[in-house]
Amino acid sequence: MSYAKQMLDSYSRTFKVDSGVLAATIDALNDCAQACTADTDADLSEQNVTEMVKCIRLCLNCVDVCTATAGVTSRQAEYDANVSRPLLEACVAICKSCGDECERHAHMPHCRVCAEACRRCEQACRKLLDAMK
Amino acid sequence: MSYAKQMLDSYSRTFKVDSGVLAATIDALNDCAQACTADTDADLSEQNVTEMVKCIRLCLNCVDVCTATAGVTSRQAEYDANVSRPLLEACVAICKSCGDECERHAHMPHCRVCAEACRRCEQACRKLLDAMK
Amino acid sequence: MSYAKQMLDSYSRTFKVDSGVLAATIDALNDCAQACTADTDADLSEQNVTEMVKCIRLCLNCVDVCTATAGVTSRQAEYDANVSRPLLEACVAICKSCGDECERHAHMPHCRVCAEACRRCEQACRKLLDAMK
Amino acid sequence: MSYAKQMLDSYSRTFKVDSGVLAATIDALNDCAQACTADTDADLSEQNVTEMVKCIRLCLNCVDVCTATAGVTSRQAEYDANVSRPLLEACVAICKSCGDECERHAHMPHCRVCAEACRRCEQACRKLLDAMK
Numbered sequence: 001m002s003y004a005k006q007m008l009d010s011y012s013r014t015f016k017v018d019s020g021v022l023a024a025t026i027d028a029l030n031d032c033a034q035a036c037t038a039d040t041d042a043d044l045s046e047q048n049v050t051e052m053v054k055c056i057r058l059c060l061n062c063v064d065v066c067t068a069t070a071g072v073t074s075r076q077a078e079y080d081a082n083v084s085r086p087l088l089e090a091c092v093a094i095c096k097s098c099g100d101e102c103e104r105h106a107h108m109p110h111c112r113v114c115a116e117a118c119r120r121c122e123q124a125c126r127k128l129l130d131a132m133k
Numbered sequence: 134m135s136y137a138k139q140m141l142d143s144y145s146r147t148f149k150v151d152s153g154v155l156a157a158t159i160d161a162l163n164d165c166a167q168a169c170t171a172d173t174d175a176d177l178s179e180q181n182v183t184e185m186v187k188c189i190r191l192c193l194n195c196v197d198v199c200t201a202t203a204g205v206t207s208r209q210a211e212y213d214a215n216v217s218r219p220l221l222e223a224c225v226a227i228c229k230s231c232g233d234e235c236e237r238h239a240h241m242p243h244c245r246v247c248a249e250a251c252r253r254c255e256q257a258c259r260k261l262l263d264a265m266k
Numbered sequence: 267m268s269y270a271k272q273m274l275d276s277y278s279r280t281f282k283v284d285s286g287v288l289a290a291t292i293d294a295l296n297d298c299a300q301a302c303t304a305d306t307d308a309d310l311s312e313q314n315v316t317e318m319v320k321c322i323r324l325c326l327n328c329v330d331v332c333t334a335t336a337g338v339t340s341r342q343a344e345y346d347a348n349v350s351r352p353l354l355e356a357c358v359a360i361c362k363s364c365g366d367e368c369e370r371h372a373h374m375p376h377c378r379v380c381a382e383a384c385r386r387c388e389q390a391c392r393k394l395l396d397a398m399k
Numbered sequence: 400m401s402y403a404k405q406m407l408d409s410y411s412r413t414f415k416v417d418s419g420v421l422a423a424t425i426d427a428l429n430d431c432a433q434a435c436t437a438d439t440d441a442d443l444s445e446q447n448v449t450e451m452v453k454c455i456r457l458c459l460n461c462v463d464v465c466t467a468t469a470g471v472t473s474r475q476a477e478y479d480a481n482v483s484r485p486l487l488e489a490c491v492a493i494c495k496s497c498g499d500e501c502e503r504h505a506h507m508p509h510c511r512v513c514a515e516a517c518r519r520c521e522q523a524c525r526k527l528l529d530a531m532k
Binding site for chain 4: 333
């Protein structure tokens with residue numbers, strides 16, 4: 001069981017959203033941030049870096065947005081839809097763009113793995129947005 | 134002149150938005166993140182911490198969202214309204230909530246200063262959202 | 267297999283350190299950052315917040331140091347012992363302090379889980395420091 | 400006056416180190432993180448990206464370490480030399496490397512500005528290390 005899930009389960013409080021959905025989203029956000037950090041470094045190691053510039057920029061944005069979203073999603077006590085909703089929407093958008101760009105380079109194993117992490121994170125954020133309705 | 138402005142001016146590229154507006158927003162985001170980081174620590178030093186719990190949580194969320202928004206706003210080359218717009222909206226919302234809560238404790242100098250940083254950041258993000266239209 | 271490990275395995279390059287040790291450290295760093303983020307929020311939910319102030323501050327420092335260490339450790343291509351070594355030492359020190367403080371509150375499930383994440387991270391960083399010699 | 404200075408002055412507590420030195424360091428750390436974030440993006444816009452790869456990697460590490468150091472330095476209440484000292488040393492080391500690399504590209508205005516931010520941050524961290532003795 002991930003630490004995100006263990007930590008949510010250790011609270012006595014109840015959440016507006018199922019803790020399993022919350023924990024799965026937090027895990028997907030952290031996984032995606034890690035994959036994008038590593039993919040940036042792998043992209044920079046490619047011989048043809050020029051072709052990887054867009055991928056690097058999207059990965060850097062994806063790290064920033066996923067990290068913030070993981071933090072805010074972990075603080076459910078001051079949950080505010082006016083913050084969480086647009087933040088998750090921004091996260092869905094950057095995970096979609098970054099996943100699309102990584103998939104274009106799916107012949108490079110690091111981009112294939114990163115694309116998968118982005119897709120999973122995009123889906124997890126969409127699922128949480130649905131659960132928040 | 135701030136480093137954000139100097140760096141934007143050092144680019145040969147042209148931006149979709151006036152570089153002065155961009156730099157002012159980035160500065161306001163970084164200032165707000167710093168003020169909220171420091172305010173969290175100051176809140177924790179108050180005798181009546183229990184009354185500061187909401188303020189601390191909002192400050193922590195504000196740091197996360199402002200930091201991510203500063204990063205994404207600094208990467209104008211892969212500008213994508215589908216990411217930047219909701220991210221700035223999330224930032225406006227958390228700066229508004231955090232500024233309101235800090236203003237409630239404006240008799241504490243640290244919360245008064247932090248409220249000001251939140252207000253400026255909220256306004257700067259709104260201005261950038263307008264300029265992006 | 268974690269994304270950190272998958273990403274490291276997808277590189278064609280060889281690392282100065284065994285990729286299994288690197289990936290285990292990165293995973294432990296990210297887990298610890300997540301546990302400390304969640305523990306901060308859980309601490310703030312406790313009735314006796316005043317007794318949790320030290321724990322909150324240590325958790326906040328632990329998040330910052332673990333996040334930076336995970337980022338730098340993920341960029342092995344520009345590996346520099348003059349940066350990585352003191353950074354890992356700072357991480358060992360904060361994980362030790364934070365783990366000790368969380369253990370003092372081990373009767374609270376969230377602090378018990380967080381203490382475990384800090385211990386694992388401390389050990390993983392020590393192991394990587396040894397492997398880097 | 401920067402928000403870092405205003406916030407430190409708003410505390411009733413006294414610090415182990417002069418608040419002017421602390422605030423100057425925090426400002427230099429945040430400035431350096433911002434300059435390196437922007438320089439990464441500017442480097443990626445250069446025609447000859449391949450020659451900028453090392454600079455990009457060092458800038459990314461510099462952002463991570465400066466951000467963490469700014470956070471920890473802002474939380475003086477739980478000051479711990481075992482954490483702060485190696486963290487500041489890691490920061491000195493990465494600012495030195497990143498400043499050196501940026502200086503090699505000082506014909507590019509963005510790298511010249513970034514080199515200056517790295518030099519200032521390196522000096523500020525050294526000064527704080529001295530003041531902490």
